[in-house]
Amino acid sequence: MDKSTIVCRCEEINIDEIENALKNGAQTFDDIKRLTRTGMGSCQSKVCLHPVREIIADYHNKDLQDVGISRMRIPLKPIRMGTLATESKDSNVASVFGESVEEGDENR
Amino acid sequence: MKTDLLIIGAGPAGINAALTADAAGAEVILVDESLQPGGQLRQQTQLFSNLPKNKKKTRGTSLNNHLVESLNASNVKVLSNHAMVGSYLNGNIGVTDGFKTFEIHAKKYILATGAQEEGKIFPGWTLPGVMTAGAAQILINRELVLPGKNAVIVGSNDFAFEVIKQLRICGVSIKAVVEDKDQLQSEKQDLLSDLGNITFLTNSTIELASGSGEVEHVSIRTPSGIKELEADFICISNGFTPILEPFEVMNCKFTYKEILGGWLPAYNMNFQTTNSNCYLAGSAAGITTLGPILLTGEIAAWSVLEELEFISPREAHNQKKECWEELMTLENNNVFQKRTEIIADSLLQDNWNPKSYFTELQGGQIHG
Numbered sequence: 474m475d476k477s478t479i480v481c482r483c484e485e486i487n488i489d490e491i492e493n494a495l496k497n498g499a500q501t502f503d504d505i506k507r508l509t510r511t512g513m514g515s516c517q518s519k520v521c522l523h524p525v526r527e528i529i530a531d532y533h534n535k536d537l538q539d540v541g542i543s544r545m546r547i548p549l550k551p552i553r554m555g556t557l558a559t560e561s562k563d564s565n566v567a568s569v570f571g572e573s574v575e576e577g578d579e580n581r
Numbered sequence: 582m583k584t585d586l587l588i589i590g591a592g593p594a595g596i597n598a599a600l601t602a603d604a605a606g607a608e609v610i611l612v613d614e615s616l617q618p619g620g621q622l623r624q625q626t627q628l629f630s631n632l633p634k635n636k637k638k639t640r641g642t643s644l645n646n647h648l649v650e651s652l653n654a655s656n657v658k659v660l661s662n663h664a665m666v667g668s669y670l671n672g673n674i675g676v677t678d679g680f681k682t683f684e685i686h687a688k689k690y691i692l693a694t695g696a697q698e699e700g701k702i703f704p705g706w707t708l709p710g711v712m713t714a715g716a717a718q719i720l721i722n723r724e725l726v727l728p729g730k731n732a733v734i735v736g737s738n739d740f741a742f743e744v745i746k747q748l749r750i751c752g753v754s755i756k757a758v759v760e761d762k763d764q765l766q767s768e769k770q771d772l773l774s775d776l777g778n779i780t781f782l783t784n785s786t787i788e789l790a791s792g793s794g795e796v797e798h799v800s801i802r803t804p805s806g807i808k809e810l811e812a813d814f815i816c817i818s819n820g821f822t823p824i825l826e827p828f829e830v831m832n833c834k835f836t837y838k839e840i841l842g843g844w845l846p847a848y849n850m851n852f853q854t855t856n857s858n859c860y861l862a863g864s865a866a867g868i869t870t871l872g873p874i875l876l877t878g879e880i881a882a883w884s885v886l887e888e889l890e891f892i893s894p895r896e897a898h899n900q901k902k903e904c905w906e907e908l909m910t911l912e913n914n915n916v917f918q919k920r921t922e923i924i925a926d927s928l929l930q931d932n933w934n935p936k937s938y939f940t941e942l943q944g945g946q947i948h949g
């Protein structure tokens with residue numbers, strides 16, 4: 474397929490950029506995400522997760538089932554910071570920070 | 582906010598779970614991010630047979646109306662236009678209506694958040710006019726908008742043919758069905774028989790979709806060379822996969838079964854995930870058909886009712902056994918087989934106790 478074909482439409486990342494990340498040692502979806510912003514767009518990888526996994530499987534000569542998914546984080550839906558912070562006397566803000574330092578945050 | 586049972590997702594699975602729990606006296610909140618309940622059933626105009634409890638053959642949309650009417654007549658508290666955005670350290674679920682975010686504490690949770698469609702990439706797939714089959718179905722049946730006049734369909738599974746049928750009724754001309762495998766994927770004769778003269782291109786892929794600002798031309802690579810078509814609309818049917826994010830933030834473990842849609846939450850025969858407060862139902866528990874979707878909602882609800890002691894273990898056993906037996910008859914064999922593999926795996930975990938009815942069902946044989 475033409476290497477300029479877009480894979481992540483939200484962040485406009487093409488096949489070439491993803492393969493570049495793989496050549497530079499990326500193993501997982503999250504590695505590619507950190508290197509290229511793939512999956513960081515407004516759909517939060519709903520659209521690109523599968524095609525990217527296929528490219529990883531091809532590149533590393535793996536079965537699709539051996540290519541994991543991305544680490545998914547809150548908020549699950551796009552939301553205004555102001556909305557997220559309402560009633561912060563509850564554990565709202567704590568949960569955001571609590572989650573980001575969570576143990577067992579292994580790379581998949 | 583506090584309740585006995587919080588259900589996320591008001592599709593057929595979530596509604597059926599809510600109705601079952603409500604009828605037994607539990608306090609239920611049902612949250613859905615859409616303005617109206619019904620989930621993906623809202624645009625399914627096709628006829629469904631194979632429904633549980635001898636329900637007669639009906640259109641998806643009529644069944645949906647029926648479910649929503651029952652919901653309105655029940656004591657279930659429905660929060661439409663509310664999305665689950667995360668979980669709290671204390672295990673509660675965070676919900677927002679777009680203005681404020683608040684937590685709901687429930688004794689048990691059922692996540693029935695459904696499935697999403699898998700896309701497919703090819704040069705030009707980001708042009709306006711390219712969409713998934715589900716999107717096309719929503720446009721014609723729910724929004725009453727015609728997505729285009731001349732369509733190229735990518736993929737040949739059951740859902741592709743279901744949507745082709747509906748598009749044709751709306752007057753859309755199907756220019757070709759493009760399948761990258763060597764044969765059509767749907768085996769449903771009733772869908773394939775009345776399609777007329779459609780061009781099927783197997784072993785083929787889209788080489789390029791092009792046009793100025795929208796799809797106008799489609800080049801297809803076929804075994805006998807490149808085929809050029811004029812089309813204003815490309816419809817991708819590449820299957821469904823369970824939505825996983827809500828489960829990840831609830832710390833549920835995942836497993837992989839290709840036929841059930843790829844990655845999905847692991848669960849036991851009570852449709853309980855590895856987070857013991859969190860159950861699941863519907864397409865989230867594996868891609869299947871409508872009858873089984875309704876039954877999974879019911880099983881999850883009976884399990885919660887048992888845990889919260891609204892019903893006796895004896896009654897729970899009987900209800901769940903009945904549902905499982907129906908599930909086994911209504912569900913495609915291969916799909917059911919993989920479901921039992923997930924459950925067999927759960928039996929190896931210490932915190933999940935085998936229950937006799939499941940072993941009985943399998944004739945004493947656990948697969949996996």
Ligand SMILES: Cc1cc2nc3c(=O)[nH]c(=O)nc-3n(C[C@H](O)[C@H](O)[C@H](O)COP(=O)(O)OP(=O)(O)OC[C@H]3O[C@@H](n4cnc5c(N)ncnc54)[C@H](O)[C@@H]3O)c2cc1C
Pocket residue numbers: 549589590591592593594595612613614615619620621622625663664665666693694695696697698714715716718740743821824827862863864865869870871874
């Ligand atoms: C576009 C599309 C079209 C489909 N068409 C067909 C078809 O024609 N025939 C067929 O047999 N199957 C079809 N399916 C498969 C479909 O999954 C099942 O038919 C069925 O609707 C699944 O029921 P469910 O209750 O599990 O999930 P759904 O019906 O998908 O309901 C899930 C509900 O959860 C809500 N939700 C999800 N996440 C959140 C959140 N974070 N917060 C709040 N609410 C949330 C959604 O708004 C939705 O209402 C389709 C699926 C999709 C995605």
Ligand code: FES
Pocket residue numbers: 480481482483484511512513514515516517518519520521522
């Ligand atoms: S397509 Fe990649 S984040 Fe949306």
